[in-house]
Ligand code: ADP
């Protein structure tokens with residue numbers, strides 16, 4: 554069974570229909586890349602999954618529960634249970650500047666999950682090691698490069714043991730020479746059990762790492778398929794013209 558199922562999701566901002574009838578599903582451990590022009594609704598779609606945006610219609614199922622079903626949202630407690638299964642990594646890192654790297658990682662598991670200091674300390678050491686930043690535990694974010702900040706943000710998301718990781722253009726704010734270190738960490742994660750949805754402009758990453766690619770334009774999923782199919786033999790003219798522009 555799919556771990557995420559989205560059906561006819563709709564979102565409007567004022568007069569603007571940002572998500573028209575978005576439907577897709579994601580299987581456990583699958584890596585799905587979402588590509589498409591700026592303004593096509595990719596961030597809104599991702600933010601809807603973690604209830605940072607409320608949809609105006611449609612359904613989102615996470616596991617065996619509905620976050621929203623035919624436009625009706627579950628109660629706050631159920632929503633929290635569902636969104637806590639997901640972690641999100643943003644374009645602009647969103648690290649807490651007044652906390653050290655270790656402090657950034659340990660805050661939520663302490664506050665939200667009530668884990669012990671010893672336990673979160675062990676976890677943060679392990680995860681910083683995993684993203685190649687074992688020596689940065691005690692520094693403040695301001696002393697890190699963009700690529701290092703984003704790797705901290707990924708480690709911080711992993712501290713909550715999410716089953717699903719959502720990435721919203723994680724490398725778009727980085728200098729080109731820093732994107733590789735972040736993509737490499739993501740690629741390593743993709744090889745693990747975790748389910749990933751990655752909104753990205755990195756076509757090389759989508760092609761190499763994703764199991765499936767969704768192409769969005771104007772609030773709709775125009776086309777979805779394997780990387781080979783989308784990049785090698787796109788069915789829709791809009792997919793073709795988008796890829797011609799970005800590749
Ligand atoms: P993408 O991530 O694909 O660039 P977004 O989901 O950010 O697209 O935005 C889709 C459309 O919705 C854009 O036209 C954007 O200007 C609009 N939009 C996004 N967030 C808001 C908001 N909070 N209020 C009004 N319009 C918004």
Ligand code: MG
Pocket residue numbers: 595596597721722
């Ligand atoms: Mg966006």
